[in-house]
Each structure stands twice: as C-alpha cells, then as structure tokens.
Amino acid sequence: MIVAKQKDLEVIVGMLQGYERILVLGCGTCTAICLTGGDREVGILASSLRLADKVSGKNRLLKEHTVERQCEWEFLDEINDQVKEVDAILSLGCGVGVQAISERFPDIPVLPGLDTLFMGMPQEESVWVERCSGCGNCILDKTAGICPVTRCTKGLLNGPCGGTNNGKCEVDPEKDCAWTLIYQRLEKQGKLELFDEYHPPRNFQAVVRPGRFTIK
Amino acid sequence: MTSENQFEPEIIAFSCHYCAYAAADLAGIMRLQYPTNIKLIKLPCSGTVDILHILNAFEQGADGVFVAGCLRGGCHFVEGNNRAERRIERAKDILDKVGLGKDRLEMFFMSSSEGPRFAEVAREMTDRIRKLGPSPIRGV
Numbered sequence: 001m002i003v004a005k006q007k008d009l010e011v012i013v014g015m016l017q018g019y020e021r022i023l024v025l026g027c028g029t030c031t032a033i034c035l036t037g038g039d040r041e042v043g044i045l046a047s048s049l050r051l052a053d054k055v056s057g058k059n060r061l062l063k064e065h066t067v068e069r070q071c072e073w074e075f076l077d078e079i080n081d082q083v084k085e086v087d088a089i090l091s092l093g094c095g096v097g098v099q100a101i102s103e104r105f106p107d108i109p110v111l112p113g114l115d116t117l118f119m120g121m122p123q124e125e126s127v128w129v130e131r132c133s134g135c136g137n138c139i140l141d142k143t144a145g146i147c148p149v150t151r152c153t154k155g156l157l158n159g160p161c162g163g164t165n166n167g168k169c170e171v172d173p174e175k176d177c178a179w180t181l182i183y184q185r186l187e188k189q190g191k192l193e194l195f196d197e198y199h200p201p202r203n204f205q206a207v208v209r210p211g212r213f214t215i216k
Numbered sequence: 217m218t219s220e221n222q223f224e225p226e227i228i229a230f231s232c233h234y235c236a237y238a239a240a241d242l243a244g245i246m247r248l249q250y251p252t253n254i255k256l257i258k259l260p261c262s263g264t265v266d267i268l269h270i271l272n273a274f275e276q277g278a279d280g281v282f283v284a285g286c287l288r289g290g291c292h293f294v295e296g297n298n299r300a301e302r303r304i305e306r307a308k309d310i311l312d313k314v315g316l317g318k319d320r321l322e323m324f325f326m327s328s329s330e331g332p333r334f335a336e337v338a339r340e341m342t343d344r345i346r347k348l349g350p351s352p353i354r355g356v
C-alpha cells in the first residue's frame with residue numbers, strides 16, 4: 001500500500017486561498033487504510049476548514065466525497081457532476097491520485113492535501129513501515145524476503161557493511177540492520193548458501209523514469 | 217443570555233453510559249445543583265466519540281464540549297477512555313489551528329458513583345467557557 005501523511009492544516013488553508021468552492025475528495029483505498037485520506041478524514045478536514053472559515057468570517061462551499069480509488073479514471077466518473085460545481089479539488093489521495101484526477105479533469109486545479117511517503121505496510125497500531133522502492137528488479141528470492149534496496153539505509157546489495165552493530169544500523173541505531181535480518185532469516189530457512197552469492201551492481205535501467213508497464 | 221445579561225454557554229457533554237452518564241443521574245438523585253446549560257449526550261463508551269462529533273458540535277454553535285469517560289484503568293471496554301483521550305488531544309490541536317482555541321474542549325474521568333464530581337465538572341466547564349465568551353461561530 002501507499003503510505004501518506006496529512007499536510008499541516010495551516011498549509012492546506014494557505015493552499016486553498018483564493019478558491020471559493022472546494023471539493024474535498026478522499027480515497028477509499030491506501031490512504032483510507034493509513035488513516036489520512038479516507039471518508040472519516042475527509043469529514044474531519046472539511047469540518048476543520050468550515051470552522052476556520054466561520055471564525056474568519058468566510059462562507060465558502062466545501063463539498064465532501066470519497067471515491068473507491070483516485071488512481072483509476074473509472075472510479076472518478078461518479079464525481080463528474082460535483083466537479084462542475086467547484087473551482088478546486090483538494091485530494092486526500094497519494095500523489096498518483098492527485099495526478100490521475102488532474103489528468104481526468106485538466107481544467108480544474110487539483111491540490112495535494114497529503115504528503116506521499118512510501119510503499120509499505122502497517123507494523124503496529126499507528127505505525128507504518130517502508131518495504132519496497134519499486135526498483136524493477138526484485139531480488140527478494142535471494143534475500144529471504146527482506147528488501148535490502150529499501151531496508152538497508154545504504155541500499156547495499158552485498159551487505160552487511162562494517163557498520164552493522166548488534167543487529168542495528170550504524171547510520172541510525174533505531175533501525176534494524178537489513179543485512180543482519182537477511183542473515184538470520186536465511187539461517188532459519190537453512191539457505192545460508194544464498195548469502196555467499198554476489199549481487200552485481202543494480203541495473204538502474206530496469207525502470208526508466210517515468211515508469212511504464214504494458215501487459216503482453 | 218439571561219435577564220441579568222450573563223452569558224449562558226451551550227455546553228455539550230458526551231458522557232459514557234457506564235460512568236459519567238450514571239454520575240449525572242446520581243447528581244440529580246442527590247439533588248445536587250449544577251448549571252442547566254450542559255446538554256448530555258449518552259455514549260455506549262467514551263471511546264465511541266469521534267473527532268467529527270466534536271467538530272460538528274462546534275460547527276453547530278456549541279460554546280464548549282467535554283467528553284467524560286471512566287476512571288483510568290476502569291473502562292468497561294478496557295481501552296475506550298484512553299482512545300477518547302488521544303482523540304481529544306488531536307481535536308484540541310485542530311481547535312487551536314482553526315482559531316477556536318483548545319480550552320473549549322476537555323476530557324474528564326470519573327466513576328458512576330461520583331455524582332458530586334459530575335456536578336463539579338459541569339460548574340468548572342461552565343465557568344471556563346463563560347470566561348472565554350461565546351464561540352465566534354455562534355450565529356454565523
């Protein structure tokens with residue numbers, strides 16, 4: 001899933017200056033799950049904006065809606081009519097969502113209410129962690145299902161480096177050393193021979209930016 | 217406003233069925249006096265209160281809101297009052313940022329046997345909101 005955090009209310013208020021009719025649009029998939037962009041957050045943000053408006057004597061139109069997914073045009077059809085009534089859309093989807101809406105409705109400004117952070121998963125209550133960088137050349141089969149590209153602070157393909165310290169990383173002692181984790185899990189799986197394999201330098205051409213994928 | 221022109225705040229009290237709501241009931245049975253401007257809303261647990269309920273109350277002109285849950289460690293649903301407390305923290309932050317001020321919202325903890333405590337909380341909140349004055353949103 002895509003993990004994103006909400007921008008500060010002050011920043012959002014600043015972004016919306018000059019717009020009189022705003023659609024606060026949520027996304028019911030990733031950002032709903034990371035509790036920053038679903039139905040509930042749309043309600044809280046729209047209500048906060050209305051309160052801020054009332055305190056400062058403004059009376060703008062703040063519409064609320066949440067689609068199943070912002071990153072697929074099919075799901076955006078249901079807002080066709082609402083879009084005609086507003087002069088800006090504030091998206092609580094990830095950066096892909098913002099761009100998908102903007103491509104679908106190019107005449108209207110689409111503003112990001114979130115800062116998109118990474119691809120990851122929930123680890124415990126209120127904590128999400130990064131797991132994949134979308135490098136286009138997955139080596140998880142060799143690394144016991146632990147991604148060194150993402151989870152090794154230095155992105156080393158042949159670790160650990162000399163800085164590994166009792167399972168922690170020298171760059172940030174709060175973080176686990178990915179290569180220690182890989183070693184331990186390979187050992188548990190009886191596959192330590194994989195640890196001796198040399199990984200040639202990563203092919204940075206695997207995903208040429210901007211990425212494009214066509215299914216054959 | 218009363219005849220003496222004293223500002224009578226509208227205060228919404230989201231109260232847990234297992235403690236504060238019963239305490240309010242007890243305050244009545246004990247014939248304890250507390251301000252009449254408190255509007256009670258019964259919740260099955262303080263943990264069911266959502267930030268949205270609180271913001272909606274302010275949008276509709278409430279001058280103050282409080283949430284009252286069980287004593288720490290005494291929640292009927294184990295964690296509900298702690299969850300409510302965390303939401304109140306976030307709601308207070310929002311109230312500050314939108315210009316209403318965090319002091320218009322508070323969380324209290326009490327048991328069902330504390331009728332006098334409920335009356336005291338009601339007086340405390342009423343005094344506090346009187347000092348803050350009417351919500352700038354009233355009548356907008």
Ligand code: SF4
Pocket residue numbers: 131132133134135136137138139140147148149150
């Ligand atoms: S190696 Fe890591 S970054 Fe690359 S695709 Fe696999 S999980 Fe993602």
Ligand code: SF4
Pocket residue numbers: 151152153154155156159160161162163164165168169170171176177178179180
């Ligand atoms: S200590 Fe471990 S995680 Fe940190 S940079 Fe070195 S190999 Fe990577």
